[in-house]
Amino acid sequence: xxxxxxxxxxxxxxxxxxxxxxEDWAIxxxxxxxxxxxxxxxxxxxxxxxxxxxxxFRDKEIDLVQMKKRGSRVSQRxxxxxxxxxxxxxVIRIQGKNDMHPxxxxxxxxxxxxxxxxxxxxKANERIIKILHKLEPYITYGYPNFKSVxxxxxxxxxxxxxxxxxxxxxNNAIEQAMGQYGxxxxxxxxxxxxxxxxxxxxxxxxxxxxxxxKPEKAxxxxxxxxxxxxxxxxxxxxxxxxxxxxx
Numbered sequence: 001x002x003x004x005x006x007x008x009x010x011x012x013x014x015x016x017x018x019x020x021x022x023e024d025w026a027i028x029x030x031x032x033x034x035x036x037x038x039x040x041x042x043x044x045x046x047x048x049x050x051x052x053x054x055x056x057f058r059d060k061e062i063d064l065v066q067m068k069k070r071g072s073r074v075s076q077r078x079x080x081x082x083x084x085x086x087x088x089x090x091v092i093r094i095q096g097k098n099d100m101h102p103x104x105x106x107x108x109x110x111x112x113x114x115x116x117x118x119x120x121x122x123k124a125n126e127r128i129i130k131i132l133h134k135l136e137p138y139i140t141y142g143y144p145n146f147k148s149v150x151x152x153x154x155x156x157x158x159x160x161x162x163x164x165x166x167x168x169x170x171n172n173a174i175e176q177a178m179g180q181y182g183x184x185x186x187x188x189x190x191x192x193x194x195x196x197x198x199x200x201x202x203x204x205x206x207x208x209x210x211x212x213x214k215p216e217k218a219x220x221x222x223x224x225x226x227x228x229x230x231x232x233x234x235x236x237x238x239x240x241x242x243x244x245x246x247x
Contacts, residue, residue: 087196089128089141090148090239092119092212092246094219094231096138107131108138112209117246119210121149121193123200137223140232142239149194151247153186158208165208178206212246 093113100108111131112120121144122128132141144152157168161177168174168186175184181199183192192203219242224230226238235242 087124089122089124090144091139091141093139117212117214119212123196136233142235143237145240146194148240148243150190153190155247156210215245
């Protein structure tokens with residue numbers, strides 16, 4: 001006996017029309033996403049002209065030559081860095097990217113200044129002073145007072161705990177990490193840095209570089225020395241005014 005054929009199921013015209021509309025929309029959406037992906041890939045890939053490569057290479061070579069000259073001048077003159085107030089310096093990276101030679105960048109990284117508008121405390125000695133003179137077109141520095149140290153630590157301080165950036169809000173965590181040096185709270189950290197204590201190096205290693213805010217009017221991007229009306233180099237005690245604007 002032949003199987004009885006089932007009658008075809010009737011589908012409302014409205015439903016069929018809706019299905020076609022959804023299919024058309026899905027196709028158009030797929031095309032839009034593919035076109036957007038192509039545009040994005042094209043926009044991110046910037047083709048540099050040959051003269052741009054030449055200019056960047058030339059700028060980096062000039063930077064290397066000038067960096068060596070600045071270091072040589074310091075050595076020849078045997079110029080000791082005058083520290084009228086303390087041995088503590090605060091260094092802020094304010095420039096430097098495409099025109100920076102890799103050797104200059106390496107020196108910058110040795111201080112922990114990997115980003116523009118980042119800052120670090122350093123202990124003034126012959127090696128540090130030589131580095132600062134070599135990096136002078138890209139940094140500004142000076143003598144921070146106790147108030148600046150205190151505000152930077154409390155507002156911007158981040159500790160390296162288990163490879164994570166941890167705000168300095170838990171004295172227990174500080175004691176666990178630094179208790180062996182007699183440093184058990186945030187006040188101890190402030191005092192150790194401000195007074196350049198015997199465990200200054202360990203405290204600095206415990207902290208991340210300070211990520212500062214971009215000042216609205218304090219910096220104009222001038223590579224001339226601060227003493228000559230520019231932005232770079234030694235500001236002396238006036239670094240505190242800049243710190244307050246970037247904190």
